[in-house]
Amino acid sequence: MKKLALSMIALAMFVQSAALGEEKITVKGSDTMVILAQRWAEKYMATHQDVVVQVTGGGSGTGISALINGSTDICNASRPMKRSEIDKLKQRYGTRGVEIKSALDGLSVYVNAEGPIQELSLGQLKDIYTGKITNWREVGGPNAKIIVYGRENNSGTYVYFKDNVLLGEDFTAAMQTMPGTAAVVNAVGKDKSGIGYGGAAYGKGIRELKVKKDASAAGYAPTLENIKSGDYPISRYLYMYVRNRPTGALKGFIDWILSEEGQKIVTEVGYFPIR
Amino acid sequence: MRGALFTLVAVCAIAHPPTGAQERTGTRELTDPQEQAGAQEVAGNQEQSGAQEIAGDQEQAATKGELEEVKGAVQGLSESAMEYRGFVDALRKIKVSGYVQTQWRSTDLMNTAYPIGNFSGGQFGGNVKNVFQVRRGRVKVTYDNVITQFVVQIDAIQTGVVLKDAYLSVTEPWTNSFGLQAGVFDRPFGYEISYSSSSRETPERSRVYQTLFPGERELGAKVFYAPQSGPLSFLRADVGVFNGSGPSANDYDSNKDLIGHIAAQIPLGDMNAALDVGVSGYVGSVRNNTKYLYTMGALANGSPGFVVDSVGTNVSAPVGRTYVGVDAQVYLDVPSIGGAIVRGEYVAGKQPGTSSSTTSPSTQPATGIYRREFSGFYVYYVQNLGDRNQIVVKYDAYDPNTKVAAADFQSGNTVGAGGLTVTDIKFSTLGFGLVHYWDDNVKFMLYYEIVSNEELTGITGASSSLSPYVDNARDNVLTFRTQYRF
Numbered sequence: 208m209k210k211l212a213l214s215m216i217a218l219a220m221f222v223q224s225a226a227l228g229e230e231k232i233t234v235k236g237s238d239t240m241v242i243l244a245q246r247w248a249e250k251y252m253a254t255h256q257d258v259v260v261q262v263t264g265g266g267s268g269t270g271i272s273a274l275i276n277g278s279t280d281i282c283n284a285s286r287p288m289k290r291s292e293i294d295k296l297k298q299r300y301g302t303r304g305v306e307i308k309s310a311l312d313g314l315s316v317y318v319n320a321e322g323p324i325q326e327l328s329l330g331q332l333k334d335i336y337t338g339k340i341t342n343w344r345e346v347g348g349p350n351a352k353i354i355v356y357g358r359e360n361n362s363g364t365y366v367y368f369k370d371n372v373l374l375g376e377d378f379t380a381a382m383q384t385m386p387g388t389a390a391v392v393n394a395v396g397k398d399k400s401g402i403g404y405g406g407a408a409y410g411k412g413i414r415e416l417k418v419k420k421d422a423s424a425a426g427y428a429p430t431l432e433n434i435k436s437g438d439y440p441i442s443r444y445l446y447m448y449v450r451n452r453p454t455g456a457l458k459g460f461i462d463w464i465l466s467e468e469g470q471k472i473v474t475e476v477g478y479f480p481i482r
Numbered sequence: 483m484r485g486a487l488f489t490l491v492a493v494c495a496i497a498h499p500p501t502g503a504q505e506r507t508g509t510r511e512l513t514d515p516q517e518q519a520g521a522q523e524v525a526g527n528q529e530q531s532g533a534q535e536i537a538g539d540q541e542q543a544a545t546k547g548e549l550e551e552v553k554g555a556v557q558g559l560s561e562s563a564m565e566y567r568g569f570v571d572a573l574r575k576i577k578v579s580g581y582v583q584t585q586w587r588s589t590d591l592m593n594t595a596y597p598i599g600n601f602s603g604g605q606f607g608g609n610v611k612n613v614f615q616v617r618r619g620r621v622k623v624t625y626d627n628v629i630t631q632f633v634v635q636i637d638a639i640q641t642g643v644v645l646k647d648a649y650l651s652v653t654e655p656w657t658n659s660f661g662l663q664a665g666v667f668d669r670p671f672g673y674e675i676s677y678s679s680s681s682r683e684t685p686e687r688s689r690v691y692q693t694l695f696p697g698e699r700e701l702g703a704k705v706f707y708a709p710q711s712g713p714l715s716f717l718r719a720d721v722g723v724f725n726g727s728g729p730s731a732n733d734y735d736s737n738k739d740l741i742g743h744i745a746a747q748i749p750l751g752d753m754n755a756a757l758d759v760g761v762s763g764y765v766g767s768v769r770n771n772t773k774y775l776y777t778m779g780a781l782a783n784g785s786p787g788f789v790v791d792s793v794g795t796n797v798s799a800p801v802g803r804t805y806v807g808v809d810a811q812v813y814l815d816v817p818s819i820g821g822a823i824v825r826g827e828y829v830a831g832k833q834p835g836t837s838s839s840t841t842s843p844s845t846q847p848a849t850g851i852y853r854r855e856f857s858g859f860y861v862y863y864v865q866n867l868g869d870r871n872q873i874v875v876k877y878d879a880y881d882p883n884t885k886v887a888a889a890d891f892q893s894g895n896t897v898g899a900g901g902l903t904v905t906d907i908k909f910s911t912l913g914f915g916l917v918h919y920w921d922d923n924v925k926f927m928l929y930y931e932i933v934s935n936e937e938l939t940g941i942t943g944a945s946s947s948l949s950p951y952v953d954n955a956r957d958n959v960l961t962f963r964t965q966y967r968f
Binding site: 276277278289290297298299300301302303304305359360361370375376377384450451452454 | 571574628629655656657658677681708710711715747749754755756758811813814815817818820821822823864865866869870919922
C-alpha cells in the first residue's frame with residue numbers, strides 16, 4: 208500500500224514536472240566542488256524557472272562512475288578522468304566525454320593556527336605524507352609528532368595530492384583519512400600537531416601554508432595571482448564532464464557557469480575563475 | 483546532569499561551612515547593636531561569599547572532572563571511529579562485481595547437420611529449435627590495493643561452474659607505468675578478446691576469435707607498459723608468455739607461446755571523437771603427436787588438398803602457430819543523437835589443427851596436425867540513440883583455409899586423409915540488433931544473425947557431410963537476451 212502511494216506520488220510529480228516543461232539536470236561528483244556546484248545551481252534556478260538542477264557529492268570517482276553508468280548528466284571532478292575511465296565511456300557511449308574546465312583551485316596545505324610553521328617545500332610535504340618525516344622538529348617546528356590528515360582514496364583531491372606531491376608514492380599508513388575536506392580542516396583546527404590538505408574554499412580558520420617548489424625557492428601562498436602565474440606549485444583545474452557535446456538545457460547551464468556571472472560565484476566560494 | 487551536580491555541591495557547601503570563616507569573624511567582641519548587626523551582616527556575607535567561592539571551586543573541579551570524562555569518552559569514540567574507518571578502508575579494497583545473462587535463442591531449421599557449433603551461442607539440441615539458457619553467470623572478486631590487484635572470476639551457468647580469471651597484477655610504484663600480471667586472464671591479442679561480454683553490443687564474439695582463442699583466457703604471465711601521464715600516455719603495450727593450450731587445460735607440451743599487443747589512442751580534436759589503433763602478434767606452436775603433418779598443396783589428381791609430410795622427425799616436433807592482427811576503433815559524437823562507434827579487426831596467419839577442426843587445441847591432438855593458412859575480420863557499427871538505446875550492425879567472416887575457394891570443393895578432393903572437409907568452409911555472419919539499457923543494471927538485447935557459408939556447388943551426392951553446404955545452410959539465429967550487471 209505504502210509502495211503504491213509512493214508510486215502515485217512519484218507519478219504525480221513526474222506528470223507535474225512534465226506539464227510544467229521542467230528540464231532536470233543532475234550533477235554528481237567531487238566533494239571539493241559540491242558547495243560551488245550548489246551555489247551555481249541555486250543561482251541558475253533562481254533565474255531559470257524551467258530548469259531543475261540537482262547536486263550531490265560523493266567524490267570525483269563516484270561522479271565519473273555515475274557519468275559512465277548514465278545516472279548523472281554532469282560529473283564534477285577535481286582531477287582529470289583516467290584513461291581507463293575514458294575507455295569505459297568510449298565503449299558504452301562512443302564518446303571520449305567532453306571536459307570543461309570550470310574553475311581553478313589552489314590545493315591548500317593546512318596546519319593549526321597556533322603552530323609556528325609558515326611554509327614548507329614540496330619535498331618536505333612529500334616526506335611528511337609518505338612518513339619519512341614524522342616530527343615537526345625536522346622541518347623547523349617544535350618537538351612534536353606530526354599528525355597527518357588526508358582524504359579518502361575515492362577523492363580527486365587524494366589522487367591529485369598523491370600524483371603531484373607524493374609523485375605517485377603511497378601515503379603513510381599513519382595518515383588519518385577524513386570523509387571530506389571540511390573534516391580535514393576541522394581535525395587540523397583542533398590538533399596542534401596536525402597537518403592536512405584540501406581545497407582553498409574550506410580553508411577558513413586555520414593557517415594555509417606557503418609552499419615552495421624546492422628547498423631554495425621562495426614560498427607562495429595559494430592566492431589568485433600566485434595560482435594564475437604558476438608560482439604556487441599545487442594548483443589544479445576543477446572539471447565538469449559530460450558524455451556528449453552538450454545541447455539544450457545542459458548547454459545553457461554550462462554556458463552560464465562559464466559566463467561572467469557563473470565565474471563570479473567561483474570567486475565568492477573561494478576558488479579562482481578560469482577567465 | 484551538570485545542573486544536578488552544581489546543586490549538590492552548593493547544598494554541601496551551605497550545610498558544612500568551613501571553619502576558617504568562623505575564625506576570621508570571631509577575633510573582636512562587638513557591643514554596638516548596629517555594629518553587631520553590621521558585623522553579623524559582614525560575617526554572614528563573608529561566610530556566604532567564602533562558601534560560594536568554595537562551592538564554585540568544587541563546581542569547577544567537578545565540571546573539569548566531568549569534562550575530562552566527556553573528553554575521554556570522545557577520544558574513545560574517536561579511536562573506535564578510526565578503527566572502524568580502517569576497517570571500512572580495508573573493505574573498500576574488496577570489490578565484488580558480476581553479471582548474469584539469460585537468453586532465449588531460436589534457429590531457422592531443426593537439424594544438427596548444420597553445425598552452428600559453438601558459434602552464435604552454442605549448438606542446439608537434436609530436436610530443438612529454440613532454447614532458454616543462462617549464457618553467462620559471472621561473479622568477480624577484486625582486491626584492489628592501487629598498484630597491486632588480486633582477481634578471481636567464476637562463471638556459474640546451468641552446466642556447471644568454471645574458473646574464468648585468477649590472476650595477480652603488480653604495477654611498479656616509481657613511474658606507475660610498467661607492470662606484471664600472472665595467472666589465467668585474457669590473451670593480449672586484438673581488441674575483441676578483452677572487450678567484456680557484459681559491455682559488448684552483440685551476443686557473441688566473432689567466429690574467428692571464438693576459433694583461435696576459445697575462452698579468450700590463457701594461463702601465463704605478461705608484462706605491460708601503460709603510462710598514466712606524460713607524452714606516452716596514449717600508448718599501451720602488453721606482451722606475455724602462455725601455455726598455448728587454453729584457459730582450463732593443463733599444458734601438453736613444453737613449448738610456450740608468445741603473444742603481444744600494442745595500442746595507441748588518438749583523440750581527434752574538439753569533436754569529442756577518437757581513433758584507437760593496435761597491432762598484435764602471436765608466435766607459438768602445437769606439438770605433433772604423430773609423424774603426419776598436413777599442409778595445403780596439390781593432390782595426385784591435381785586438385786587442391788592436403789599433402790602429408792611423414793618424416794619420423796615430425797613426432798613431438800612443434801608445428802608453428804603464427805598470427806598477425808590489426809585493429810581500429812573510431813568514436814564519434816553525433817550531436818543530438820549520440821555517439822557512434824565503428825570497430826574493425828583483421829587477423830591472418832597459420833593455424834595448426836586437425837582434419838575436422840581449426841579451433842586451437844586444448845589437449846594434445848591424437849591424429850596428425852593439419853596446418854592451414856587462415857584469415858578473418860569483423861566490422862561493427864554501433865549508434866547510440868540518446869543514453870539508453872543502441873542499434874548495432876556487425877559483419878564478420880572467417881576463412882579457415884585461404885588456399886581453397888568454394889569452387890575447389892569437388893568430389894575428388896573431399897575424401898581421405900588429404901581431403902577438404904566442412905572445417906575448410908568459409909563462413910560469414912551479418913548481424914543486427916537493438917540494445918536497450920533499462921537502468922544502471924539491466925540491459926535488453928534483441929539480435930538476429932544471418933549466417934552464410936560458401937556454397938559448394940561442386941559437391942554432389944546427398945550422403946556427403948558437405949551436402950548441406952551446396953546451398954547456404956539455414957542456420958540463422960535470433961537471440962533475445964536480458965542482462966543484470968552490478
